[in-house]
Amino acid sequence: MTLFFLTGVVVMDYHSNKVTVFTDEAFEGVPIDAKVLSQGIKRKYSTEFTASNAFGEKILLRVSDLEEKFKPGDRIRINRYRIEPIDVDANDYFMYVRSQNIYSIINTYQKDIGLIKEGERSPAGIAFTTRTYAESYLDESFKINQSNFLKSLIFGNQGYLSPESREVYSKSGTAHIIAVSGLHVGLLILFIHYGLAAIDIGKKKIKMITVFFLLFYAYIVNFPVSILRAMSMYYLYILAYLTERKYDPINALALIAFVLVLYNPYVLFSVSFQLSFMATLSILLFYKLIEVYLEKFIHNPKIKSLLAVTLSAQLGTMPIIAFHFNYISFISIIANLLIVPVIGVLIALVLMSIIIGVLSSQIASLLNIVISAFVSYIHIIATICSRFFLAGINIDNFQAKYALFYYLILCFLYNILNKKHIDGGKNEL
Numbered sequence: 157m158t159l160f161f162l163t164g165v166v167v168m169d170y171h172s173n174k175v176t177v178f179t180d181e182a183f184e185g186v187p188i189d190a191k192v193l194s195q196g197i198k199r200k201y202s203t204e205f206t207a208s209n210a211f212g213e214k215i216l217l218r219v220s221d222l223e224e225k226f227k228p229g230d231r232i233r234i235n236r237y238r239i240e241p242i243d244v245d246a247n248d249y250f251m252y253v254r255s256q257n258i259y260s261i262i263n264t265y266q267k268d269i270g271l272i273k274e275g276e277r278s279p280a281g282i283a284f285t286t287r288t289y290a291e292s293y294l295d296e297s298f299k300i301n302q303s304n305f306l307k308s309l310i311f312g313n314q315g316y317l318s319p320e321s322r323e324v325y326s327k328s329g330t331a332h333i334i335a336v337s338g339l340h341v342g343l344l345i346l347f348i349h350y351g352l353a354a355i356d357i358g359k360k361k362i363k364m365i366t367v368f369f370l371l372f373y374a375y376i377v378n379f380p381v382s383i384l385r386a387m388s389m390y391y392l393y394i395l396a397y398l399t400e401r402k403y404d405p406i407n408a409l410a411l412i413a414f415v416l417v418l419y420n421p422y423v424l425f426s427v428s429f430q431l432s433f434m435a436t437l438s439i440l441l442f443y444k445l446i447e448v449y450l451e452k453f454i455h456n457p458k459i460k461s462l463l464a465v466t467l468s469a470q471l472g473t474m475p476i477i478a479f480h481f482n483y484i485s486f487i488s489i490i491a492n493l494l495i496v497p498v499i500g501v502l503i504a505l506v507l508m509s510i511i512i513g514v515l516s517s518q519i520a521s522l523l524n525i526v527i528s529a530f531v532s533y534i535h536i537i538a539t540i541c542s543r544f545f546l547a548g549i550n551i552d553n554f555q556a557k558y559a560l561f562y563y564l565i566l567c568f569l570y571n572i573l574n575k576k577h578i579d580g581g582k583n584e585l
Contacts, residue, residue: 187233187234187235188209188210188233188234188237188262189209189210189231189232189233189234189272190207190208190209190210190215190217190231190232190233190234191207191208191229191230191231191232191275192205192206192207192217192226192227192228192229192230192231192232192275193205193206193207193208193214193228193280194206194228194280194378195227195228195283195284195287195378196219196222196225196226197313197315197378198315198316199218199315201220202218202219202220202222202263203218203219203222204216204217204218204219205217205219205226206256206258206378207232213259213260214256214257214258214259215258215259215260215261215262216253216256216258216260216261216262217234217262217264218261218262218263218264219264219265219266219269220263220264220265220266221265221266221267222266223266225288226269226271227274227275227281227284227285228275228278228280228281228283228284229274229275229276229278229280229281230271230273230274230275231271231272231273231275232269232270232271232272233269233270233272234262234264234268234269235268235269235270236264236265236268237262237263237264237268238262238263238264239260239261239262239263240260240261240262240263241260241261242254242258242259242260242261251422251425252425252426252427254422254425255420255422255423255424255425255426255429256426257419257420257422279371279372279375280375282372282375283372283375283376286376287311287376289510290307290310290510291307293509293510293513294306294307294506294510297509297513297520297521297524298524298527298528298531299528301321301535302527302528302531302532304316304317304318304321305317305321305334305531305534305535306506306527306531308334309333309334309499309502309503309506310503310506310507311336311376311377312334312335312336312337312340312377312380312382312383313336313377314331314334314335317334321535322334323542324535324538324539324542325538325542326481326483326485326542327483327485327487327541327542327547327548328485328487328488328491328537328538328539328541328542328547329470329485329487329488329489329491329492329541329548330488330491330492330495330496330538330541333495333496333499333534335382335428336377336380336382336383337382337386337432338382338385338386338432338435338436339496339499340383340386340503341370341373341383341386341387341390342386343499343500343503343504344369344370344373345366345370345390346500347503347504347507348362348365348366348369349362349366352365360398363394363397364394366390367390367391367394370387370390370391371387374387380428381416381423381426381428381429381432382428382431382432384412384416385409385412385413385416385432385433385436386432388408388412389405389408389409389412389436392408392411392412393405393408405440406437406440406441409433409436409437409440413433416429427476427480430476431473431476431477434472434473434476435469435472435473437472438468438469438471438472438473439465439468439469439472441468441570442464442467442468442471442472442570442573443464443465443468445570445573445574446463446464446467446468447460447461447464450463450464458497459493462492462493462496462497463489463493466488466489466492466493466496467489470488470489471566472566474562475554475558475559475562475563476559478551478554478559479554479555479556479559482550482551482552482554483548483549483550483551484548484549484551485547485548486546486547486548486549487541487542487544487546487547487548488541488548490541491537491538491541494537494541495534495537495538498530498533498534499534501530502527502530502531502534505523505526505527505530506527508523509523509524509527
């Protein structure tokens, strides 16, 4: 434990003192050569890319009036720009940017960027092409609101949605379906496993193919923390399977968190990191305990399981949501029970439509009718739930010490419930 603490102190000190090369006045007015690292994400006033400069430093590139799409691997020259240094003490946004290992923000316009060389064929480039095709297909096949929802669902980027739509999903407690999460990874694993099981190629080959597809999907969605967490847990599970060792999900979760924090301590301040890891830990700890309790009232196994997962995740994430968003949704339990069961079917249909659309637009159009119905259903349920009386409460000035106190009580509650669960099991024996 002492070694972990000292390592953390040293790593945090290193990252705290690390500054951008653009603090040097010699860079004023000098063109910047950079390599595009990620696909562009459309924001309200600009499109954002991550890129690396000639020194290998990661930068956030904001391009206004962007018409040409740059792809990962492209080498560009930024002739005119404005540098925005990152001050982690200024606000939470800068802390988030730093958690992405970014040390400066470059603001520029399309007209001030020149393409030096197109990127060579690479996994990131193939992922960009795939995503671009899928976006174009969805835009051409559905109404704009439905297309934006489906792109958010598949790619986990809420930036496609209007502020009003984001508020609807936030207040109904279903925003996680439009943010890439363990739910997406779990569904993708299920689709691949069931799909390949039909051709009987063996468990080991199925798992290896799944490893490849998860990595490719991570490229498509730009490797958010939640995907790294879920993907890494699956990889550790595969490693345990191949080496014939017992897989412990809690130890795996702790190892992944340690590695991510060691690489960049500022990831601790990322809302995505906090929600992803705390929701997963809470599910691992409380799912069985809550499910046993629900057996007394609910006999349908699917409803019981979904409710246990929802309650477990909410127990672990409520203080984080209250701290960052000043709001807690009460209606989320009902909303998730009504929406989450159709998400898997919807994602499967969308993926089928995108693939079949290459071969037959007529068959794909039939699937799209069903997809539109599902999207309308989800939006109606989310809207009704968000407007429901006492759907949630606003919580102002929720401080970190309140969250700490809550988690102390939660740990105490877990110990009591777990002891009763173990004692109950012994009595049955």
